[in-house]
Amino acid sequence: MEDNSQYFLDLIKRSRRGRFKVYIGMIAGVGKTYRMLQDARTMLQGGTDVQIGYVETHGRPDTIKVLKGLPVIPRKKIFYKGKEVEEMDLDAILQIHPEIVIVDELAHSNVEGCRNAKRWQDVMELLDAGINVLSAVNIQHIESLNDEVRNIVGINVKERIPDLVLQEADEVVNIDLTAEELVDRLKAGKIYAKEKIQTALDNFFKTDNILQLRELALKEVAFRVSKKVASEVNPIVKNGKGQSRLLVCVSSNSETQQRIIRKAARLADFHNAEFVALYVQTPKENNDRIQLNTQRHLMSHLELVVQLGGRIRKVVSDNIAQTIAIICREEYITTLCMGQPSLTLPRLLTRAKDYRNLLLELKAMSIDLVIFA
Numbered sequence: 001m002e003d004n005s006q007y008f009l010d011l012i013k014r015s016r017r018g019r020f021k022v023y024i025g026m027i028a029g030v031g032k033t034y035r036m037l038q039d040a041r042t043m044l045q046g047g048t049d050v051q052i053g054y055v056e057t058h059g060r061p062d063t064i065k066v067l068k069g070l071p072v073i074p075r076k077k078i079f080y081k082g083k084e085v086e087e088m089d090l091d092a093i094l095q096i097h098p099e100i101v102i103v104d105e106l107a108h109s110n111v112e113g114c115r116n117a118k119r120w121q122d123v124m125e126l127l128d129a130g131i132n133v134l135s136a137v138n139i140q141h142i143e144s145l146n147d148e149v150r151n152i153v154g155i156n157v158k159e160r161i162p163d164l165v166l167q168e169a170d171e172v173v174n175i176d177l178t179a180e181e182l183v184d185r186l187k188a189g190k191i192y193a194k195e196k197i198q199t200a201l202d203n204f205f206k207t208d209n210i211l212q213l214r215e216l217a218l219k220e221v222a223f224r225v226s227k228k229v230a231s232e233v234n235p236i237v238k239n240g241k242g243q244s245r246l247l248v249c250v251s252s253n254s255e256t257q258q259r260i261i262r263k264a265a266r267l268a269d270f271h272n273a274e275f276v277a278l279y280v281q282t283p284k285e286n287n288d289r290i291q292l293n294t295q296r297h298l299m300s301h302l303e304l305v306v307q308l309g310g311r312i313r314k315v316v317s318d319n320i321a322q323t324i325a326i327i328c329r330e331e332y333i334t335t336l337c338m339g340q341p342s343l344t345l346p347r348l349l350t351r352a353k354d355y356r357n358l359l360l361e362l363k364a365m366s367i368d369l370v371i372f373a
Helices: 002-016 032-045 062-068 092-096 119-128 145-151 163-167 177-187 195-202 209-233 258-271 292-307 320-330 344-362
Strands: 020-026 050-054 074-082 083-087 100-103 132-138 169-176 245-249 275-282 311-318 336-337 370-371
Touching: 020 032, 020 209, 032 062, 032 100, 032 132, 050 092, 062 258, 083 163, 092 119, 100 119, 100 336, 119 132, 119 163, 145 209, 145 258, 163 258, 169 177, 169 209, 177 195, 177 209, 195 209, 245 258, 245 320, 258 275, 258 336, 258 370, 275 292, 292 311, 311 320, 320 344
Parallel strands: 020 132, 020 169, 050 100, 100 132, 245 275, 245 336, 275 311, 336 370
Antiparallel strands: 074 083
8 A cells, every 4th residue: 555655646746747858969069959949939939938047058149049039037146266157046947937947058067056066956956846847968968878978089078967867858859960060060150169160170070979979869869769658658667576677786996887887777777677786895895994095986886876876785795796696686686787707817716616606596596697898
């Protein structure tokens, strides 16, 4: 009865929540904000109460033109490091309570003095208050795609949104241009000022980069749309023994650990699986012995798990393989994900039997094993 009651309360809460639409682009200047403002103008003309919570025009003439005449909620002025900066006025939007609010730059980091550290957190608060939100983000700002984007453009994008934000979206729209159209827009001065055009062409806006980012954006939107359709046709039963569950093993010192976590989270998301991360604390990693930088790495890894919608299990043990098997059984795990194990001779000699037993346990429990390179 308790589970059914909670499910009913969740439905009520969800029905009162605002609707959330996200415009995704492959790169800056593709037209996300312009399209969002066009849609806002159309809805306003149809009698809907639409207001601008925050829009960044970047000085682009087309965006400035389409923004003209739309109702704008004034920004909040904050003094930060001796300068006056403007941020979205979250409290003013909540008080005015428009039917729909436009919130640009979803991955933006708010300055100190704002209630929330990130703009996407502001958006979640608006949705919880029953306000419908239209927002926009580029593909490079999605957390689980960070490694793929870095491989494409050679840049580590610092401002990122957790995948959970997109999972909350009721509608995801891809704003697409061909590489040729985008480069033409850039050369015509419609994206950046004249002095920045050549630098952009030589770096982020290389044709090969654009094509790969475009493919990534198309795949991401197709993935989100297919998940939305599947969830509406066949809702997932939470916490049931029949639900797929993915366990990823987290270590404290692996340089590639965050890439492994992101891959595991994407895999879990793809299969609608619950995502669990296991950290086995060995005696050499107890609080008295673990080095400070190693502890920082570990905290960063665990924070990433939470951002990607995962749940953490921490177990103290000197037998990692045995602990993995125990947790797999306790959590009804269906897929186990690990990084490539170290195959140095000393480790092979001391742990070969343990890992052989783990493989036998996984086979007996019908658990798939995925090893990420």
